[in-house]
Amino acid sequence: MRKGIDTELFLQVKKQQWIREGEQILLALSGGADSMYLLYFLKELQNHLSFSLRAMHVQHGIRGDEAVEDATFSRQQAELYQVPFLEYTCSVPDYAEENKLGIEEAARTLRYKALKEEALRWQAESGRKTKIALAHHMDDQAETILFHLIRGAGFSGISGMKAEDLLSEAETTLLRPLLSLRKEEILKRLEELGIPYREDSTNRDKSYARNYLRLEILPALEKINAGAVKHLLEAAELFSETEAYFQEKATEWIKRYGERKESSTGKCISLSIPQLKKENALFRREIYKEAIFLLRGNTTEFGKLHYHGIDRLLKRGNGGRLSLPKGVKAEVEQKRLLLEKF
Amino acid sequence: MRKGIDTELFLQVKKQQWIREGEQILLALSGGADSMYLLYFLKELQNHLSFSLRAMHVQHGIRGDEAVEDATFSRQQAELYQVPFLEYTCSVPDYAEENKLGIEEAARTLRYKALKEEALRWQAESGRKTKIALAHHMDDQAETILFHLIRGAGFSGISGMKAEDLLSEAETTLLRPLLSLRKEEILKRLEELGIPYREDSTNRDKSYARNYLRLEILPALEKINAGAVKHLLEAAELFSETEAYFQEKATEWIKRYGERKESSTGKCISLSIPQLKKENALFRREIYKEAIFLLRGNTTEFGKLHYHGIDRLLKRGNGGRLSLPKGVKAEVEQKRLLLEKF
Numbered sequence: 214m215r216k217g218i219d220t221e222l223f224l225q226v227k228k229q230q231w232i233r234e235g236e237q238i239l240l241a242l243s244g245g246a247d248s249m250y251l252l253y254f255l256k257e258l259q260n261h262l263s264f265s266l267r268a269m270h271v272q273h274g275i276r277g278d279e280a281v282e283d284a285t286f287s288r289q290q291a292e293l294y295q296v297p298f299l300e301y302t303c304s305v306p307d308y309a310e311e312n313k314l315g316i317e318e319a320a321r322t323l324r325y326k327a328l329k330e331e332a333l334r335w336q337a338e339s340g341r342k343t344k345i346a347l348a349h350h351m352d353d354q355a356e357t358i359l360f361h362l363i364r365g366a367g368f369s370g371i372s373g374m375k376a377e378d379l380l381s382e383a384e385t386t387l388l389r390p391l392l393s394l395r396k397e398e399i400l401k402r403l404e405e406l407g408i409p410y411r412e413d414s415t416n417r418d419k420s421y422a423r424n425y426l427r428l429e430i431l432p433a434l435e436k437i438n439a440g441a442v443k444h445l446l447e448a449a450e451l452f453s454e455t456e457a458y459f460q461e462k463a464t465e466w467i468k469r470y471g472e473r474k475e476s477s478t479g480k481c482i483s484l485s486i487p488q489l490k491k492e493n494a495l496f497r498r499e500i501y502k503e504a505i506f507l508l509r510g511n512t513t514e515f516g517k518l519h520y521h522g523i524d525r526l527l528k529r530g531n532g533g534r535l536s537l538p539k540g541v542k543a544e545v546e547q548k549r550l551l552l553e554k555f
Numbered sequence: 556m557r558k559g560i561d562t563e564l565f566l567q568v569k570k571q572q573w574i575r576e577g578e579q580i581l582l583a584l585s586g587g588a589d590s591m592y593l594l595y596f597l598k599e600l601q602n603h604l605s606f607s608l609r610a611m612h613v614q615h616g617i618r619g620d621e622a623v624e625d626a627t628f629s630r631q632q633a634e635l636y637q638v639p640f641l642e643y644t645c646s647v648p649d650y651a652e653e654n655k656l657g658i659e660e661a662a663r664t665l666r667y668k669a670l671k672e673e674a675l676r677w678q679a680e681s682g683r684k685t686k687i688a689l690a691h692h693m694d695d696q697a698e699t700i701l702f703h704l705i706r707g708a709g710f711s712g713i714s715g716m717k718a719e720d721l722l723s724e725a726e727t728t729l730l731r732p733l734l735s736l737r738k739e740e741i742l743k744r745l746e747e748l749g750i751p752y753r754e755d756s757t758n759r760d761k762s763y764a765r766n767y768l769r770l771e772i773l774p775a776l777e778k779i780n781a782g783a784v785k786h787l788l789e790a791a792e793l794f795s796e797t798e799a800y801f802q803e804k805a806t807e808w809i810k811r812y813g814e815r816k817e818s819s820t821g822k823c824i825s826l827s828i829p830q831l832k833k834e835n836a837l838f839r840r841e842i843y844k845e846a847i848f849l850l851r852g853n854t855t856e857f858g859k860l861h862y863h864g865i866d867r868l869l870k871r872g873n874g875g876r877l878s879l880p881k882g883v884k885a886e887v888e889q890k891r892l893l894l895e896k897f
Contacts, residue, residue, distance in 0.1 A: 362704075363776050365786035367793065422779045430775060434705050437764045444707035447859075451709065454837040455797060461835065493803065495796040517789075 237343040242268040244287040244411040247348035272302040301327045332385045344386040352396040355442040356427040372453035463503035479555035514538040579685040584610040586629040589690035591752040614644040643669045674727045686728040694738040697784040698769040714795035805845035821897035856880040
């Protein structure tokens with residue numbers, strides 16, 4: 214594997230240490246071009262690095278015969294590569310209805326859930342670090358950034374997918390080694406190698422928002438500026454760096470001007486109001502966000518409006534209170550702003 | 556003017572103090588819907604606030620008879636509103652060729668240039684603060700943000716147009732009071748009021764990148780997410796706040812750890828390398844940007860690559876040198892990074 218994108222990818226995996234000696238990789242194998250290339254690549258990589266590889270196919274139960282054929286194809290290919298294969302079947306339409314989600318989002322949620330569960334099972338079984346390998350590429354990344362940008366999101370949303378994504382709650386890691394490759398590079402390489410793949414007809418269905426973005430909007434943007442996708446990715450990198458910067462600064466700030474209390478009944482973080490008032494409004498919101506993260510382990514269901522709400526308490530002074538999502542409360546007590554979760 | 560968008564706009568102008576008693580407003584009047592609404596609004600505003608108003612029409616010399624008719628229409632309307640009218644004619648095709656610009660960009664550059672010159676002339680004549688009023692609205696803003704995002708830009712580019720833009724070099728201010736209004740709101744209000752306007756055929760020409768973005772891409776994005784335009788604007792606001800935050804922090808940093816020297820032969824800013832090394836890479840680049848701004852009054856022709864280049868000098872140590880655009884040089888001397896312009 215000393216040719217074109219294989220080499221590029223090999224050097225990246227090595228440099229970033231995405232996969233280390235002795236680890237276990239669970240590959241999400243749909244049978245499509247991207248995951249077939251990743252299967253080929255990881256198999257080749259095993260000649261240079263010792264790690265375990267398994268492939269898992271998630272059957273969403275939405276495309277009838279076509280889906281069954283995808284599963285069969287994936288199984289056959291995995292066998293050909295001598296990679297242990299697992300199949301998981303779920304019912305996306307039921308899940309979508311129960312959770313009031315669109316089909317696309319329900320499918321993604323269930324797929325990630327199944328992969329995480331399997332990775333944790335395998336990890337528990339062997340006691341070895343297990344990572345999930347996903348075949349997202351640069352075009353998927355641009356689609357994701359644009360999707361979040363028009364849906365409304367802070368820096369974390371518009372930073373795109375991470376090549377190495379540590380999922381704290383799941384004690385596992387998502388790897389996306391192909392993010393620096395264009396879809397067309399992958400297709401070209403598969404053709405050179407004579408590797409077959411299946412085309413998922415739902416990937417061409419423009420009634421799905423993300424497909425429409427990928428198939429219509431992004432090519433149109435590239436007509437206006439040939440570097441559109443690359444520039445979107447550079448912007449996302451800037452957002453990602455900015456998010457990390459603010460997180461770091463907010464953590465430092467809380468260590469310095471905040472106090473954490475924990476009791477059997479709950480957690481509380483108190484922040485110095487005079488010190489908060491010295492900071493810029495944007496940074497104050499980052500401090501609140503970090504405090505919520507420290508209280509809850511995540512900031513799901515919290516957004517700009519909540520952080521603005523907390524900020525308004527500073528002006529209201531002693532006694533001001535605010536109820537926030539997930540049982541979090543904000544309160545002003547003398548010169549401290551208290552964020553509590555009971 | 557106590558109805559719908561008129562009132563909304565009136566309250567905004569008052570709150571933001573975009574126009575103050577005794578100032579002079581030079582309105583860019585194309586004769587199109589947006590500038591016709593702004594003409595109507597400013598004229599109404601004069602009933603509540605005492606300021607001088609003039610209208611200026613810039614004829615680009617690219618649409619033959621149609622352009623002449625636009626100019627005539629604009630003149631007649633200004634006369635109807637009893638607003639002094641000026642016409643300025645230029646040749647966009649020649650300027651575009653000379654400066655290797657696209658027609659759209661050349662037209663914009665010349666238009667701004669003519670408006671600024673006229674504003675400064677009027678200001679010098681009366682000694683009163685003169686501002687240029689432009690009729691950009693929310694759809695134009697979304698188009699601008701997307702355009703810069705796919706063209707590749709830092710926070711300043713993707714922050715969009717400012718409602719109040721102080722042009723330091725030109726000693727004048729650009730006002731864009733309509734940025735919070737959608738195009739369709741403006742059209743609806745003009746219809747209610749029975750105000751006529753001209754349609755510029757080049758605004759419908761989809762071979763122009765920005766028109767294509769506005770007429771094709773943005774409506775497509777709004778089909779995917781009805782709030783797409785609003786969310787793009789919110790993102791731009793976040794970028795704008797972030798840019799301001801970094802600028803403020805970088806200025807503080809330079810005051811603390813930088814030294815400015817000025818002589819008859821040039822300017823120099825020296826920065827403490829040990830202190831630079833304590834900072835995050837993203838913030839270091841912001842420091843370099845601010846230093847360049849202090850040296851030159853602007854950062855035109857400087858971009859990410861240059862700031863990365865300067866940053867690499869830190870590792871090279873004593874004696875490292877780099878030539879940058881516009882005669883700026885970077886150099887490491889002992890434990891200081893020198894940015895110089897001779």
